[in-house]
Ligand SMILES: Nc1ncnc2c1ncn2[C@@H]1O[C@H](COP(=O)(O)OP(=O)(O)OP(=O)(O)O)[C@@H](O)[C@H]1O
């Protein structure tokens with residue numbers, strides 16, 4: 001393991017990636033996207049994943065979040081080897097354990113902010129009232145109490161992303177994954193979103209894995225992992241890489 | 245419930261497309277209801293027929309009459325309660341387009357055999373008191389604005405000459421299926437005139453209507469009647485009123501089959517339209533389905549979401565179509581008037597339409613739901629992220 005020597009390395013890893021490979025077959029051609037990834041992410045960490053376009057960042061994030069399957073290797077998330085789960089089990093596992101934040105927010109346009117945040121809770125045993133309370137709490141956390149009855153179309157990009165963050169945290173997942181969460185936002189809104197994510201990490205001890213192209217965004221993370229041509233390298237390697 | 249909310253909001257998301265599909269659906273169901281009602285109306289006489297009535301006619305053909313003397317002989321048979329008779333008059337009222345059945349009827353217990361023709365006692369007694377009296381069904385009386393006391397003149401074709409009648413009663417049907425478009429006058433008035441103009445045609449009856457004590461004896465008694473006249477000059481053919489009416493309808497069976505086929509083609513077309521709408525909607529929402537899946541919603545939820553929307557559109561369209569079919573049927577009924585005298589929407593048609601709407605809704609959802617279930621989350625989100 002090549003983790004930098006911060007205090008967090010002593011914490012229990014919540015994500016253990018062991019020798020993960022991923023290929024894509026395009027007709028007869030096989031594209032090797034991930035070539036034996038090994039990575040531990042400690043509980044409560046805020047990790048950034050950087051790398052050039054096409055390096056496999058999204059692919060890796062999807063594997064960690066259980067929406068895609070590796071061709072080889074183990075993925076232990078919160079102690080569960082998710083490569084061993086059936087499709088139905090995996091779907092159920094995601095509902096309880098992973099919160100998603102996408103580049104383009106991906107809120108359902110026919111639901112209000114509040115309803116969007118409530119949506120993942122309908123898969124839980126919570127009562128209607130409890131769902132509403134949880135959702136309101138999450139929206140309060142992201143600072144959108146004024147906008148709860150607005151539809152996504154009536155919100156700015158930054159506001160929509162904050163709703164998406166509320167939706168991601170409302171089920172209290174062990175892991176939050178974010179694929180270029182600021183990729184579509186202006187500087188100010190990006191700041192807001194990053195501040196929010198940092199707060200979630202620091203005050204609520206949420207484990208966050210964020211893919212980003214933006215070095216400014218990556219600075220907010222405790223660790224920055226670099227992916228290039230399907231291989232992970234630590235921060236220093238990448239710095240060399242950028243100098244080339 | 246979240247699912248219901250999503251279904252309803254999705255339904256009206258593409259308002260124009262939904263409305264157009266709804267209109268298509270409504271028109272198709274309207275057409276289906278009307279076509280089915282036409283078929284039912286075609287069989288209207290069959291439905292209206294009473295099980296305790298037999299029809300006796302000349303075994304050669306309807307147009308050959310039977311002697312009046314047969315009545316007393318049939319009446320003497322056991323199990324026979326009453327025997328009345330009728331002749332098809334034909335004739336023209338003003339011009340050929342005004343079609344409605346005109347019958348010469350007798351004797352004076354005729355309306356006891358046909359209790360579904362409701363007349364006041366006064367109207368009945370006036371009818372039997374006045375030789376050239378006539379009664380008409382409510383429908384034609386309304387159509388031609390006849391009032392009691394009016395003189396109505398018909399040009400005869402089967403029975404030549406001008407025939408004048410005085411309207412003494414307007415009957416209405418006791419049942420929904422009762423034909424309210426008949427024009428009835430007295431057989432003895434016809435017979436009396438014939439004695440003067442063409443005596444050879446007098447004293448003849450086309451149909452005997454035999455009322456039984458007990459409908460379960462229908463088979464035995466009709467056979468017995470035909471046996472009774474087997475060696476007579478005019479042999480008879482006796483059948484239940486229902487069989488008699490069915491015989492009429494059978495002549496036009498091909499048309500009925502064609503109408504039935506068309507009504508199901510209409511359903512097929514609307515299924516395609518709805519399936520197309522649903523496929524378009526589901527395709528646009530691929531990334532939403534992917535997001536729902538990432539959040540942990542399963543294929544069952546997505547299937548319910550799509551099928552719910554599809555059934556919602558089809559049922560809404562169906563309800564509108566069925567609602568429209570009531571006024572349409574009544575307009576249709578007025579126009580068709582006496583060609584299809586019993587033209588009303590039946591429960592079974594409405595129930596069938598509702599069932600078909602529901603089924604179409606489900607069927608139209610099959611393909612999009614299958615596609616949604618196969619959406620690979622990582623791949624679909626790749627299109628977005
Ligand atoms: N479904 C797929 N089928 C075939 N190849 C794929 C598929 N998904 C990704 N790839 C390939 O895998 C490689 C990595 O893709 P990935 O989306 O993980 O890159 P990325 O690092 O997220 O890039 P970006 O920064 O542009 O988002 C790319 O070469 C891509 O073409």
Ligand SMILES: [Mg+2]
Nearest residue numbers: 057058059629
């Ligand atoms: Mg990517």
